[in-house]
Amino acid sequence: MSKGDALLAGDELVLAHHDHAVVHGVSLELRAGAVTALVGPNGSGKSTVLRSLARLHRPRTGQVKLGERPVWGHSALSGKEFARNVTLLTQQRPTPSGVSVRDVVSYGRYPYRTGWRGVDLEGNAAITRAMELTGVTAMADRGVDELSGGELQRVWLASCLAQETSVLLLDEPTNHLDLRYQVEVLDVVRDLANDHDVAVGVVLHDLDHAAIIADEVVLLAEGRVVAAGGVRDVLTGEHLTHAYGVTVHVADDPVTGAIHCRPLGRHTPRPV
Ligand SMILES: Nc1ncnc2c1ncn2[C@@H]1O[C@H](COP(=O)(O)OP(=O)(O)OP(=O)(O)O)[C@@H](O)[C@H]1O
DSSP states (O other): OOTTOEEEEEEEEEEEETTEEEEEEEEEEEETTOEEEEEOSTTSSHHHHHHHHTTSSOOSEEEEEETTEESSSTTOOOHHHHHTTEEEEOSOOOOOSSOBHHHHHHHTTGGGOBTTTTBOTTHHHHHHHHHHHTTOGGGTTSBGGGSOHHHHHHHHHHHHHHTOOSEEEEESTTTTOOHHHHHHHHHHHHHHHHHHOOEEEEEOSOHHHHHHHOSEEEEEETTEEEEEEEHHHHSOHHHHHHHHSSOEEEEEOTTTOSEEEEEOOTTSOOOO
16 A cells, blocks of 8 residues: 555445435545545535445445455445554444543454453554553543543544554544644644555535645535635535525635635635
8 A cells, every 4th residue: 555545436326315315426435644634514415425435324325345355245344444544533432431541442442352261462652652642641540531521532532543544444533623723733744644654525504624634625515526626626605505505705815825715705804
């Protein structure tokens, strides 16, 4: 596997909830060393697409492939094999009681446990590394039921990172996080792509975050791709205004040089 190879791909995915199709023929590829951001309005199908890539939502038609291997059907991979390659940070996460932070992070190692004793030689190093990357080492022995929403978010992210997969799927990973941890999570995601060739698929509501970390953006609206490609090709005022139904002004941020997307409401101040 080398940088740029498609590791996980969805092909012409049609996805339904209770017989009602909500995603209508979406295709996308997650490449080694690249961050792909899924953006779009509420209900546009971002989470459903991500869950399908994570093998949690069976497509009505279309296929998900891990490398050349189909994820659904006769020659599909086993659950543990898939979990050694792909992990998902979901939006809905349980808060178990009587369980420590280290316990939750160690859940991430389940695909590597073999035999009746569950030996996992690399496990401790991976758990320690994941806790350091997400800044939760100091709370290792605390119960997860006594953490704030943002702290818990980082613990679940650490659990995903401990899984050491080549594909990382994240559904709104900056939710609940304060400014410092938003930036740190985005930095960790970029580091994983740059330094470890991880293929990242990330749902983001903050378009400025997408502009900062993504190599590719897929803009969805009503279950269809409005635009897909490089950040500057997709995050245009025209595309965003069409997708979100509100005027969006796009300009270069003078500090970062990245794109800055500003929705213009009725009360947004304008220069006089
Ligand atoms: N469990 C479910 N049962 C029925 N319909 C669902 C279910 N989950 C999602 N939907 C519907 O599917 C469509 C796509 O939802 P999805 O959660 O994928 O959108 P999203 O783009 O991730 O939205 P958001 O930005 O609000 O998180 C929406 O119309 C939603 O109401």
